[in-house]
Amino acid sequence: MNRAxxxxxxxxxxxxxxxxxxxxxxxxxxxxxxxxxxxGTISSTVTSVGTDVPDxxxxxxxxxxxxxxxxxxxxxxKGRPDHKSPYYKGTxxxxxxYEAYNGTNTKFNVNPNTINEVNYTxxxxxxxxxxxxxxxTPLGAIGVSLNGVSxxxxxxxxxxxxTNEINGFDQHNGHPQQQGQYHYHIEPTYLTKVKGKDAxxxxxxxxxxxxxxxxxxxxxxxxxxxxxxxxxAATADYPNGIYxxxxxxxDPYLNGSGYYGKAGTVTQ
Numbered sequence: 001m002n003r004a005x006x007x008x009x010x011x012x013x014x015x016x017x018x019x020x021x022x023x024x025x026x027x028x029x030x031x032x033x034x035x036x037x038x039x040g041t042i043s044s045t046v047t048s049v050g051t052d053v054p055d056x057x058x059x060x061x062x063x064x065x066x067x068x069x070x071x072x073x074x075x076x077x078k079g080r081p082d083h084k085s086p087y088y089k090g091t092x093x094x095x096x097x098y099e100a101y102n103g104t105n106t107k108f109n110v111n112p113n114t115i116n117e118v119n120y121t122x123x124x125x126x127x128x129x130x131x132x133x134x135x136x137t138p139l140g141a142i143g144v145s146l147n148g149v150s151x152x153x154x155x156x157x158x159x160x161x162x163t164n165e166i167n168g169f170d171q172h173n174g175h176p177q178q179q180g181q182y183h184y185h186i187e188p189t190y191l192t193k194v195k196g197k198d199a200x201x202x203x204x205x206x207x208x209x210x211x212x213x214x215x216x217x218x219x220x221x222x223x224x225x226x227x228x229x230x231x232x233a234a235t236a237d238y239p240n241g242i243y244x245x246x247x248x249x250x251d252p253y254l255n256g257s258g259y260y261g262k263a264g265t266v267t268q
Contacts, residue, residue: 054126056209056237059200062148072123072264073207077148079118079268081182083190085170087115103171111168116180120150124264128207130243134228134258141181141266142255143204145188146195149174150266151202151210152183154252161251162186181268186253187213200237201247206261209244210254211235220246229256 049058050067057066057073065076084099091098091114101108122144139159141150156165162185168175172190176182191201191212198214208230213220215233225231229252230245238244243261247254 056200057203059237060144060146060148060202062146064148068126069123071126073126075120075122075124075144077118077120077122077144079120079148079150079181079183080115081149081172081174081190082147083172085115085172085174085182086110087113087170087176087182090114091116099171101171105167105169107167108169109167111175113176113178114180115176115182118150118179118181118268120144120148121267122203122205122264123266124203124205125207125262128243128261131206131259131262134260135263136258137204137255141183141205141268142259143202143210144266145184145202145210146191146200147188149188150181150183151204151254152185153255154185162253187247187249192247200235204245204255204259205263205266206259207264208261209235209237209242211244211246213247213249215246220248222248222250225256226260227257228260229254230260 048065048067052068053066053073057075060066060075062082063075063077065074067074084097086099086101087110088094088097088099093115101110120141137153139155139157140152142153143151145151154162156162166186169186173186173188174182174184188201192199195201197212199212201210201212203209222229225246225248228245229248230243232241232243234241235244245254
């Protein structure tokens with residue numbers, strides 16, 4: 001083999017090596033890319049899920065981290081909705097997520113607050129148990145929905161009824177409070193539209209699940225539920241039956257006279 005042939009062979013091998021490295025890098029990048037689930041206007045990425053987390057908790061697609069810690073499931077979220085809202089106006093997300101109110105409430109009146117990110121850490125019992133004390137739900141976050149937004153109870157500030165505040169709920173039935181914590185008091189219509197009105201919507205702090213207003217094709221009313229706004233029955237996620245809450249169209253909407261089970265904690 002003459003010198004020209006040797007040089008040509010070396011150049012060809014170098015080019016082949018470069019190509020193989022390029023392909024390897026592509027595969028490596030794909031391997032470490034986070035799983036992204038598009039459920040609406042933006043994509044929500046769960047950055048870390050523990051290997052021992054039961055499948056039902058993996059439905060909380062708005063979490064940044066989900067893992068087991070002792071007897072609890074730890075769920076971390078940013079608390080920001082993955083749907084458009086008039087309350088994104090004036091925020092860093094306005095260009096992609098702001099949308100003027102286009103709901104059906106003719107009395108809608110936007111409140112002066114805007115959506116902010118909140119570093120929530122929910123710690124809820126993985127195996128919830130009944131609490132004889134049935135502790136009263138506090139103002140603020142009482143649970144977490146599938147998209148990482150918090151559930152609030154049936155009261156406005158100072159435990160006032162929602163009669164007036166409800167007129168500030170956006171087209172997806174949520175709104176932010178003064179610190180920018182977006183939340184749902186009543187049916188999160190974005191989730192029930194995407195997931196179904198009979199679907200799992202999240203969990204309260206006591207670990208018991210929250211379902212939409214339909215069950216076995218029937219619209220659930222307060223008359224179907226106990227004083228804590230739930231009942232025990234089989235669900236698609238719990239075929240052997242479990243106590244669970246339901247969202248209804250009537251006050252208290254989500255929770256009644258306290259948690260049914262012993263509540264975990266939420267910090268931010």
